Amino acid sequence: MPGSGLVLAATPIGDPRDASLRLVDALEHAHLVAAEDTRRLKRLAAMLEIHVGGRIVAYHEHNEATLTGDLVARMTAGEQVLLVTDAGMPSVSDPGYRLVTACVEADVPVTCLPGPSxxxxxxxxxxxxxxxxxxxxxxxxxxxxxxxxxxxxxxxxxxxxxxxxxxxxxxxxxxxxxxxxxxxxxxxxxxxxxxxxxxxxxxxxxxxxxxxxxxxxxxxxxxGGGSPKTLDPDDALAAVLERIERGERLKNACKAVAAESGIPATQLYDAAVAARRE
Missing domain, CATH: 3.30.950.10 (Tetrapyrrole methylase, C-terminal domain)
Structure with a gap:
C-alpha cells in the first residue's frame, strides 16, 4: 500500500516508453491521481498497458485554487496523491507549485519521481x-x-x-x-x-x-548567454570612482565594475587608489 503525501511524477514528453517503472507503479497504486488532463492520462495508461488504480481528478490552472485545499486534506488524512501533468515535470510551467506550497505549509510529505524534461x-x-x-x-x-x-x-x-x-x-x-x-x-x-x-x-x-x-x-x-561587456580602462575607472562617490566601498566597487568590464579588480583597485591620491 502507498504511504501518504504528495508525489510529483514526471511523464513522457513524447515517447511513452520513457515512462519510468516508478511512474507505472505509482499510477497503479496511488489513492488518487490528480491530472492536468484526465484524457491524456488515460491515453498514457492505455499505451503503457496499465490500469490506474485510484480515483482520477482533473487538476489544472482553472481549478487548482479551489481544489488544492481538498487534496491537502486528503493527504493529511493519510492518502497519497500522485500529481501528473500533460508532459514533463509538474510545476515547471505546469500546475503543481500551488499544491507543493500548500503541502509544505501543512507539513505534508512531498516527494518526486524524476523523469523526462x-x-x-x-x-x-x-x-x-x-x-x-x-x-x-x-x-x-x-x-x-x-x-x-x-x-x-x-x-x-x-x-x-x-x-x-x-x-x-x-x-x-x-x-x-x-x-x-x-x-x-x-x-x-x-x-x-x-x-x-x-x-x-x-x-x-x-x-x-x-x-x-x-x-x-x-x-x-x-x-546562448551574452558575452561580458568590455569597457575602456578609463571608463571603467570612472565607473569605480562614481560608485565610491555614492558611498560604496572601494573593494566592492572594483568587484562590481570588474564583473561588467572584464578588467581585473586588482587593476581597478590600484588605479582608483592612485586617482584618489592625485
Whole structure:
C-alpha cells in the first residue's frame, strides 16, 4: 500500500516508453491521481498497458485554487496523491507549485519521481554551454511586454531556455534577435523524443528566417548567454570612482565594475587608489 503525501511524477514528453517503472507503479497504486488532463492520462495508461488504480481528478490552472485545499486534506488524512501533468515535470510551467506550497505549509510529505524534461533534453542537444543556465518559461504574449522581458535578459551570461507555442515562434525569435543581436547563437528544439524530432541550430537572425515558414509541434528554445561587456580602462575607472562617490566601498566597487568590464579588480583597485591620491 502507498504511504501518504504528495508525489510529483514526471511523464513522457513524447515517447511513452520513457515512462519510468516508478511512474507505472505509482499510477497503479496511488489513492488518487490528480491530472492536468484526465484524457491524456488515460491515453498514457492505455499505451503503457496499465490500469490506474485510484480515483482520477482533473487538476489544472482553472481549478487548482479551489481544489488544492481538498487534496491537502486528503493527504493529511493519510492518502497519497500522485500529481501528473500533460508532459514533463509538474510545476515547471505546469500546475503543481500551488499544491507543493500548500503541502509544505501543512507539513505534508512531498516527494518526486524524476523523469523526462524538455528543458534538460533541449540543453543537451543545443550544442550551447550547459555549465550554467536559467529557465525563463514562456515569453509574454503581448509584443511590448515580451520586448521588455527580453531587454532585461540582454546581459544574461548564462544559457537561457524558453518554451514557446509554434504559432508565436517567429515573433518570439524576431524579438530575441532584436534584444540579443542577430548573431547570438541559439537552437530551436521541436517535438523532442517524438517521431519528427528536429533541432535547428544557428544565429538568431538565421532562425528567424527559418521560422517564417510553418512550424508545428512542441517548441523549446535555447539561447546562448551574452558575452561580458568590455569597457575602456578609463571608463571603467570612472565607473569605480562614481560608485565610491555614492558611498560604496572601494573593494566592492572594483568587484562590481570588474564583473561588467572584464578588467581585473586588482587593476581597478590600484588605479582608483592612485586617482584618489592625485
Amino acid at each position: 524538455a528543458v534538460l533534453v533541449a540543453l543537451a542537444l543545443s550544442g550551447l554551454p550547459v555549465d550554467r543556465f536559467c529557465f525563463e518559461g514562456f515569453c509574454p504574449r503581448k509584443p511590448g511586454e515580451r520586448a521588455r522581458r527580453l531587454a532585461d535578459l540582454a546581459d544574461e551570461r548564462r544559457t537561457m531556455v524558453f518554451f514557446e507555442a509554434p504559432h508565436r515562434l517567429a515573433a518570439t525569435l524576431s524579438a530575441m534577435s532584436e534584444a540579443f543581436g542577430g548573431d547570438r547563437p541559439a537552437a530551436v528544439c521541436r517535438e523532442l523524443t517524438k517521431t519528427y524530432e528536429e533541432v535547428r541550430r544557428g544565429p538568431l537572425a538565421e532562425l528567424v528566417e527559418w521560422a517564417a515558414g510553418e512550424v508545428r509541434g512542441e517548441i523549446t528554445i535555447v539561447v
